Amino acid sequence: MSDKNEKDMTINQAENNNDKTKNAKRTGLRLLKQLFKQKWKILIVFLSILLASLSNLLAPKVIGNAINVIVDGIKGAAVHNGKLIINWQSLAVIITFLAALYLLNFVFNYIQQYVMASVSQTLTLTMRKKVSDKLNKLPMSFFDTHKKGDILSRITSDLERVSDSLQEGLTQLFSSIIGIVGAFIMMASISTSLMGIVFLTIIISFLISIFVSKYTQRAYQINQKSLGDLNAHIEEAFTGNTVIKAYCLEDQMIEKTWELSMDLFQAGKNAQFITYIINPMIRLVNHIGYVIIAIKGAVSVIKGTITLGDIQAFFQYVNQVSEPVTQVAYVVNMFQGAVAAMARVYEILDEKEEMNTVECTLPSAIKGNVAFKNVQFGYSPDRILMKDISFTIDAGQKIAIVGSTGAGKTTLVNLLMRFYELNHGKILIDGTDISKISRESLHSVIGMVLQDAWLFEGSMKENISYGKKHASDDEIIQ
Numbered sequence: 001m002s003d004k005n006e007k008d009m010t011i012n013q014a015e016n017n018n019d020k021t022k023n024a025k026r027t028g029l030r031l032l033k034q035l036f037k038q039k040w041k042i043l044i045v046f047l048s049i050l051l052a053s054l055s056n057l058l059a060p061k062v063i064g065n066a067i068n069v070i071v072d073g074i075k076g077a078a079v080h081n082g083k084l085i086i087n088w089q090s091l092a093v094i095i096t097f098l099a100a101l102y103l104l105n106f107v108f109n110y111i112q113q114y115v116m117a118s119v120s121q122t123l124t125l126t127m128r129k130k131v132s133d134k135l136n137k138l139p140m141s142f143f144d145t146h147k148k149g150d151i152l153s154r155i156t157s158d159l160e161r162v163s164d165s166l167q168e169g170l171t172q173l174f175s176s177i178i179g180i181v182g183a184f185i186m187m188a189s190i191s192t193s194l195m196g197i198v199f200l201t202i203i204i205s206f207l208i209s210i211f212v213s214k215y216t217q218r219a220y221q222i223n224q225k226s227l228g229d230l231n232a233h234i235e236e237a238f239t240g241n242t243v244i245k246a247y248c249l250e251d252q253m254i255e256k257t258w259e260l261s262m263d264l265f266q267a268g269k270n271a272q273f274i275t276y277i278i279n280p281m282i283r284l285v286n287h288i289g290y291v292i293i294a295i296k297g298a299v300s301v302i303k304g305t306i307t308l309g310d311i312q313a314f315f316q317y318v319n320q321v322s323e324p325v326t327q328v329a330y331v332v333n334m335f336q337g338a339v340a341a342m343a344r345v346y347e348i349l350d351e352k353e354e355m356n357t358v359e360c361t362l363p364s365a366i367k368g369n370v371a372f373k374n375v376q377f378g379y380s381p382d383r384i385l386m387k388d389i390s391f392t393i394d395a396g397q398k399i400a401i402v403g404s405t406g407a408g409k410t411t412l413v414n415l416l417m418r419f420y421e422l423n424h425g426k427i428l429i430d431g432t433d434i435s436k437i438s439r440e441s442l443h444s445v446i447g448m449v450l451q452d453a454w455l456f457e458g459s460m461k462e463n464i465s466y467g468k469k470h471a472s473d474d475e476i477i478q
């Protein structure tokens with residue numbers, strides 16, 4: 001390969017990566033905008049996390065005070081001929097205060113989880129309604145070019161991933177950030193030198209997290225695409241089961257299913273590996289810092305520059321920092337997966353809707369004269385299938401359109417129903433151009449019986465009256 005080709009490939013790859021980064025940012029901002037429509041609920045969640053974190057931060061210091069009371073009693077025993085004198089009244093007050101802190105922590109944690117569940121499920125419900133409404137407005141060409149199983153996967157599994165990530169991740173992110181900041185403040189009040197060691201381990205952990213997160217989103221994009229491909233194949237296998245059996249293609253379908261399953265297995269394994277590898281890496285850094293702090297803290301206690309209760313409290317704050325750092329790194333990677341899943345949902349919402357002009361409606365009394373005038377149509381602009389098709393059908397005529405498979409018989413009916421827009425020409429009903437008529441008005445005067453009957457769940461009465469909710473029993477029987 002020439003140097004020029006290699007350079008061009010490098011430039012193209014860099015441009016693709018840049019586009020993906022921009023798309024991820026746009027998707028993230030759109031998701032946040034949608035999320036903050038529930039700003040009052042999110043505010044309650046944030047306040048609950050703040051209060052729960054404060055109670056959690058005070059607990060180690062209170063325990064340290066209790067230990068200092070006991071240590072003072074032990075020291076006093078040396079002065080009073082071995083008699084242990086502990087201030088039980090002060091210890092009881094400390095223990096009561098500690099119990100109250102733990103109770104408050106439980107209450108506020110419950111509130112945040114309950115409200116956050118409502119936020120995530122409301123978001124999922126809203127997005128599903130939007131996608132459902134959008135699908136009803138998309139042209140038939142969209143469904144011709146997208147597999148039904150993949151569309152189903154986006155509405156179900158992709159939105160479920162977003163919901164799970166928000167419900168689990170957003171509360172963890174808030175509580176972790178508040179916990180880290182609060183723990184640093186408490187550690188600074190005990191020992192700034194020991195806090196410096198902890199701060200260094202935090203910086204290293206975040207650098208590792210940033211490095212790993214670059215690969216997370218792409219891994220989840222591949223995973224969600226593989227899931228969509230498998231769902232689409234399974235949907236085809238079930239709906240086309242009769243054809244598969246008729247042509248004895250069971251083995252081929254099984255083999256294809258196995259291939260797609262293995263693709264999903266590999267994609268899922270890679271995505272999960274990248275997500276979870278960050279935890280042991282950060283824990284290793286935290287453990288190294290923990291050992292250094294333990295050695296330096298022990299020396300400080302021996303020298304008398306720090307009390308035993310304070311060093312015990314400091315170690316608890318170290319734990320309160322190290323665990324949230326790991327959680328933040330994990331949540332960041334989880335959000336990358338949520339953004340990748342949400343991008344697939346937004347792809348549907350951003351699709352161009354079919355035109356639905358409402359300049360006029362058909363009169364209630366329709367004669368039924370149909371005219372095609374110089375109709376030109378192709379499923380894509382560069383592949384025109386019909387050129388200058390013109391004919392007239394008078395009201396009351398019975399017309400049979402005969403031709404070989406693929407000749408365009410069904411396409412003529414689809415164009416009459418305005419399932420597709422014309423590239424050129426007009427279709428008239430009683431002299432009215434159907435492009436000027438709303439689809440609701442047009443479809444209300446046309447009865448379409450498909451070759452393959454599709455029965456929806458429900459009674460035969462409901463299936464016969466499908467499309468006309470308020471049909472009378474006489475109309476249904478007729």
